[in-house]
Amino acid sequence: MESLIACHECDLIHRVRPLPKKGVASCIRCGSVLYRHKPDTLERTLSLSLAGLILFLLANWFPFLALKMGSQVHQTNLITGIKILYTQGMQPVAILVFITTILAPLAQLLGMLYVLLPLRHRRIPPKFAPVFRFVHSVQPWSMMEVFMVGILVSVVKLAKMAQIVPGIAIFSFFALILVLAAATVALDPHEIWERWEKLR
Numbered sequence: 001m002e003s004l005i006a007c008h009e010c011d012l013i014h015r016v017r018p019l020p021k022k023g024v025a026s027c028i029r030c031g032s033v034l035y036r037h038k039p040d041t042l043e044r045t046l047s048l049s050l051a052g053l054i055l056f057l058l059a060n061w062f063p064f065l066a067l068k069m070g071s072q073v074h075q076t077n078l079i080t081g082i083k084i085l086y087t088q089g090m091q092p093v094a095i096l097v098f099i100t101t102i103l104a105p106l107a108q109l110l111g112m113l114y115v116l117l118p119l120r121h122r123r124i125p126p127k128f129a130p131v132f133r134f135v136h137s138v139q140p141w142s143m144m145e146v147f148m149v150g151i152l153v154s155v156v157k158l159a160k161m162a163q164i165v166p167g168i169a170i171f172s173f174f175a176l177i178l179v180l181a182a183a184t185v186a187l188d189p190h191e192i193w194e195r196w197e198k199l200r
């Protein structure tokens with residue numbers, strides 16, 4: 001069956017042709033990118049998602065920051081920080097931070113693993129299509145980098161008042177931002193859908 005693709009920008013329909021290594025297909029009308037050749041998309045996205053899940057667990061398990069004031073040491077991790085926001089009357093902010101830094105990245109990672117792991121072994125998991133669509137729709141909600149900027153700003157402000165010791169979680173969190181971005185870049189939804197169709 002011949003595969004067709006519509007331009008995301010101007011909706012012009014094109015025939016899908018195999019691309020050379022690192023090749024890019026662009027729209028003949030508006031010039032926007034239609035699709036690009038992403039080598040080993042399944043394996044690479046899968047391994048990046050696995051690495052992401054490990055980093056996610058580290059980022060949530062270990063201390064994020066420690067504040068030293070005199071002999072007092074305050075340690076926080078990601079979830080206790082959100083709890084403090086919640087109990088101090090900033091419920092909407094707490095919920096937003098929880099969704100964008102914990103729930104959305106976790107849903108994205110688990111969704112990708114759920115879809116890609118069986119596909120790697122030529123199996124289709126139940127509810128493949130809705131889960132894979134969900135992974136796409138949840139992606140914009142994952143905004144860990146915004147949170148990271150917020151943390152950096154407050155660290156700079158607090159540095160005058162207390163000694164700040166970064167924890168394992170903050171490094172894991174930073175690595176997770178990069179790994180999730182790399183997983184998103186490595187993923188070629190078109191090829192994943194094609195594999196699914198062949199197995200069906």
Ligand SMILES: [Zn+2]
Pocket residue numbers: 007008009010011012027028029030031032
């Ligand atoms: Zn176009």
